[in-house]
Amino acid sequence: MKKIWFAAILAVQSIYLYAQNSPFFIDSLQQKKWVEDKYNAMTLEEKVGQLFIVAAYSNRDAAHETQIENLVKNEAIGGLIFMQDIAVKQAELTNRYNKVAKIPLFIGMDAEWGLAMRLKEVNRFPWAMTVGAVQDNSLVQQMGNNIGEQSARMGVHFNFAPTVDVNTNPKNPIIGNRSFGSDVGNVAQKGISYMLGMKERGVLASAKHFPGHGDTSQDSHKVLPMIAHDLQRLKSVELAPFQKLIDAGVASIMVSHLNVPALDNSGLPATLSKKIITDLLKNEMNFKGLVITDALNMDGVAKQYSPGTVDLMAFEAGNDILLFSQDVKTAKQKIIDKINSGEISEARLAESVKKILEAKYFVGLNNSKPIDTKNLLADLNKVSFSETTYQLYESAATLVKNEGDVLPIKNLNDIKIAYVSLEEAEYNDFDKSLDFHVPVDLVKIKSAAEISKLKNYDQVIIGFHKSNETAYKSYKISENSKAILKAVSAQNSTTLVVFGSPYALMDLDLNQTKAVLVMYQNLKTTQDIAAGLIFGAAAIKGKLPVDVNDQWRFGNGISIPSLNRLGFADPESVGLSSEILKKMDVLAQEAIDKGATPGMQIVATRKGKVIYDKTFGYESIQRKKKVEPTDLYDVASVTKVTATLPLLMQEVSDGKLSLNQTLGTIIPKANGTNKANITLKELLAHQAGLPPWIGFYKESVNVQNARLYLDYYSRKQDEEHPIKVTDNIYIIGSIRDTIMTDILYAPLASKKMEYSDLGYYLYQDYLETKYKKPLDSLVNEKLYKPMGMRFTTYNPLDRFTREQIIPTENDKIYRNQLIHGYVHDQGAAMMGGVAGHAGLFSTARDMSKLMQMYLNGGTYGGVQYIKPEVIQEFINTQFSGNKRGAGFDKMGGNTNCKCPSEQSYGHYGFTGTMVWADPKEEIVYVFLSNRINPSVNNNALANGKYRENIRQVLYDAIVK
Structure with a gap:
């Protein structure tokens, strides 16, 4: 028995020693x-x-x-x-x-x-x-x-x-x-x-x-x-x-x-x-x-x-x-x-x-x-691997110099930026990533003698693009690139982005260069990340991993918090499948092939990153010009939630309005009418009993032969006809009072959900009266300019060429011409193109920024535009049996599908547009088209559910 126990002890000791000695x-x-x-x-x-x-x-x-x-x-x-x-x-x-x-x-x-x-x-x-x-x-x-x-x-x-x-x-x-x-x-x-x-x-x-x-x-x-x-x-x-x-x-x-x-x-x-x-x-x-x-x-x-x-x-x-x-x-x-x-x-x-x-x-x-x-x-190639890779590249980015806090670029108001690509691995798509935030010009500079091309720019971004072919490629910067950097830095406020080894900094003269960002590798991913970091899409957190020289040492790196602007990323890096997302392309092309719309822009984001940004088709059925990302679409009723509604949210955020207030408290002329006791909540949720629509223009035109009544219109602008409706058509200045009177004295139906444009005319009147500024100036000043939404505007011909604006209907009843550069909505046209319910033109990129601001809880670019609790108040369903929020459309009650959540919200536009945000899945989806070109009778876009089906692909693509 003792021998057995002794053997067992030896075995245990042997195993213990084995375990101690072996990894x-x-x-x-x-x-x-x-x-x-x-x-x-x-x-x-x-x-x-x-x-x-x-x-x-x-x-x-x-x-x-x-x-x-x-x-x-x-x-x-x-x-x-x-x-x-x-x-x-x-x-x-x-x-x-x-x-x-x-x-x-x-x-x-x-x-x-x-x-x-x-x-x-x-x-x-x-x-x-x-x-x-x-x-x-x-x-x-x-x-x-x-x-x-x-x-x-x-x-x-x-x-x-x-x-x-x-x-x-x-x-x-x-x-x-x-x-x-x-x-x-x-x-x-x-x-x-x-x-x-x-x-x-x-x-x-x-x-x-x-x-x-x-x-x-x-x-x-x-x-x-x-x-x-x-x-x-x-x-x-x-x-x-x-x-x-x-x-x-x-x-x-x-x-x-x-x-x-x-x-x-x-x-x-x-x-x-x-x-x-x-x-x-x-x-x-x-x-x-x-x-x-x-x-x-x-x-x-x-x-x-x-x-x-x-x-x-x-x-x-x-x-x-x-x-x-x-x-x-x-x-x-x-x-x-x-x-x-x-x-x-x-x-x-x-x-x-x-x-x-x-x-x-x-x-x-x-x-x-x-x-x-x-x-x-x-x-x-699992999605989780791409997520890790993206996070590593983003976390590694190292800001070693930031004189005057030039990065991230905060003020986007009318800033003029140039991008110069240098070194042997030039990759000029970087400017396209920069372009998402504000227009950036790609300027070719072959020597320091050509820097005069850049003298009128507020900021110059220079990229040193080194080969990423192997880990063994030289980090050295050419003498020509060094000379260009030095000369440009002496002339302009310059940011250098090094898409290569930090050793590239070794013998650069960076005394006059304002900011230096090291990205370590030259890839589309690192370029997308760098563009985002320059404009504050994410925090900058990296530190130099090496001693480069006496100036640039291990551990150098300036940390900068995120400004919550959109950045770019591969779908996999935010938990989406690129393969499944290809179905969006197929559906978009099918919509064009079946005549649902001549063309479109689509932008989708997840977790604050743009993962889909594409254009399809042509500007009209004439198929003369392909749609570009910077072309402007008439967003129609999307105007409500991207112009008027955010201004109202700001009013509530500032304690100047409450959704429980009545219309009479903010619009005195409503007192004495049947509109006085309507609450703002009822109006925004389309539960006030207002008529869905009033055909104001019908009183001013013979719809049988499309002839305008001279009591209202003139072919020339004069004191009596100051409001421009479209080319060579001007309307009497008193028309706005007439429209307001028609709305205020319109009969009310029972208070059930009935979609109506009319409340937004009233909100426009409130805002313009209070601030003594037209709505377009107000929203541009408070939102679009500071957010860098340079392509969002009313009356786009005031700022852009007609070639950059997408046409809508060939109107044969009211204006008797192709509507091109002017708002399609007749009521908004009679208001001079600026209305609370319609009239806005924009790009899908710009619309995604504003919807992301909502998703961020009211912040974008480091600015708090709206309080997060106010956004939530407007998103919430307002009345039982009514799926709408305060201004926003909402999803139904199905929670068992792989589809937009009940928390999601957005809006549709008559011209074939849609914006949508989903806080649960952190998704923004923007679809802009002109399905009414050439006729409003084309309902193939809605009948085919193309906007919704393309959105659904986003949800199908969610891997985690």
Whole structure:
């Protein structure tokens, strides 16, 4: 009995020691038994074979595939490192090779910024240098988790990342952007976060390149670089991140081909040095995980040592895994010969092979299954991965200079901005992202001698666009670009945006440049983000991850809060599927093909980001000019909720109005009429009993022959006929009083929901009387100008050419002409084009800004236009049995569909327009069209429910 208890105690102690010493420990006896059984069942040749990971490719010929298969079957190699480039093919090959493997293969990849580092058509995460600027390490861990999920789905167990080299040498040709930066603590913490994220997905990390490749100007792929620092410096800088990752439980460390005399003065590469690997890494630094060589075909070792010999030397030095062997068969035999001769002990072999088996168990290879290739690419490109990527790029953006607080640009009133794109990777779509906020001119400057082109601009934005093709591209800025920047900065208020490495700042003269924003990489995503940051679409939070020079140091970065303006993003970054959103294009084109409307603009946003901004078709059925984003549409009744209603909300916010007030208290002329006791709430919810419409114009025209009565109209503007209706038609000035009288003395019906335009004439009268300004001036001053809504206006011909305005009806009854540049609504036309219910012209982009202001709780661009509780009061349903809010249309009561929520609100316009906002899903949707061109009798848009169906696609596209 005592013997049994003694054996049990020994077993427990053995398991305890095993757990303490192995970063791969999972479940005690089962794991240990699996390892021992597999090890004992192998021949010596098979055990030695486990030490090798060789390179495999998914884009090579059948001979290569046969060669790899033979190595797996005949040499019993332990694993493969896949290099490139087709995901499904790689998965198929992994399954094929595993069929002939006695022990399932370790599959590794270099996936420092995700599998896109090696595979086509896969989501790419940011480079390490970009990530180094991020201050929220939970985002870095999320990136590691995402890369781990990608890897696990691909059947990859071993990611040869993160790079924890401390990049203290800007001239480093091989690390650079692959490093988290020049600060030891930041590099270590980012590496730990990355590693822990992958571990959550059961994927092994491998910290590299031990003992530290950050301070060299040579590439170990070509030569053997020397790290000449003394031991104290090495311990405090180069070795420090590795020690921190060892303490945090990193599974593997990759040793690099470096000559480090302070650690081994023999001249041996670190990869082959027992002093560096066994004495330092394993014994002194107490690393118990897998030690893996850097690729053994690199010239840093391959030039000096023959294939096979270099493998043997690496194993004798203490490496557990021999990566990228050039001659497995020869190398195996050399190791076996040394074991048979007693020069290498069986225990030494067992140490490495059992660690490899423990790690294989840890990643689930004790229960290996084939990779399912169904939906593989979709799974490698999950929406959540794009969300993480976007957040990282946005969080990394670093503002290193902001003289005079020029960023973000707050005042958009009539500001004139130019954009100049420089460097070899010019990408001129950046100006289109800037253009969303205010018009920005793209100005071509080839030399400093041409800067006079910019002299009349209030602000100049210069972009240095460096190649994003690989992480190894040079960060250097051309002398010509430097000269242009210096000259422009001396002449104009200039903002520089660096779409490249922060090292680009090294020798720039930035003394007169007002603001400098570093974006780290040159991508559409980073350009969209940069445009948003310049105008305050998000907070600026990043800090420099490196010491650039004496002026620009690690940790520099000015934090700026968000102004809550709209920015741009890929749909996936806000939880939408791009693939599903393509149905919006199909429906839009179908509407045009079926004659529902000649053309349209559509903008959709989610979570404060524009994810869909497109135009379709032509300005009219004549199909002469395609619709542009800056073309102006007559928004018709959308005017109510984008002009009059926000002004009323401001009145309530300021305590000057209440929805429970009666009309008589704000419009004295209403007293003594049947309108006096109507509450504002009743009027706004269309429950006041007002007639839906009064055909004011019908009293002034013979509708049978479309002839205007001369009592009302003149072909020339004069004192009696001051109000312009349209080209060559002017109406008597007293018509406004006539319209008001007709409304105030119109009969009332029962108080049930009956949509009516008439209340908004009354609100216009209230606002204009109180402020002694016309409605168009009032709303422009209070909303449109400060919000940067430059394309929103009444009477657009006062500011824009006719070619930029979309025509509506060919009116054959009242005005007897094509309505082009003038309001379609007859009542608004009689008011001179400015009315509370209609008359506004705008673009979908501008309308999205105003609807986003509502969604933001009344703020936009850092300005509180309306109190959030007031917006909620107007959104709320006002009366039982009436689905409308105070001014807004609302959805019905269906809460069980994937569709606009009950909280959502918006408005439709007669001309074929629609604006909508959904607080629950954080969606804004704007649809502008001219379905009444050429005739108001065209109801195909409504009958086909195109506005609603396109909106529904947004909800269908929600992934999370």
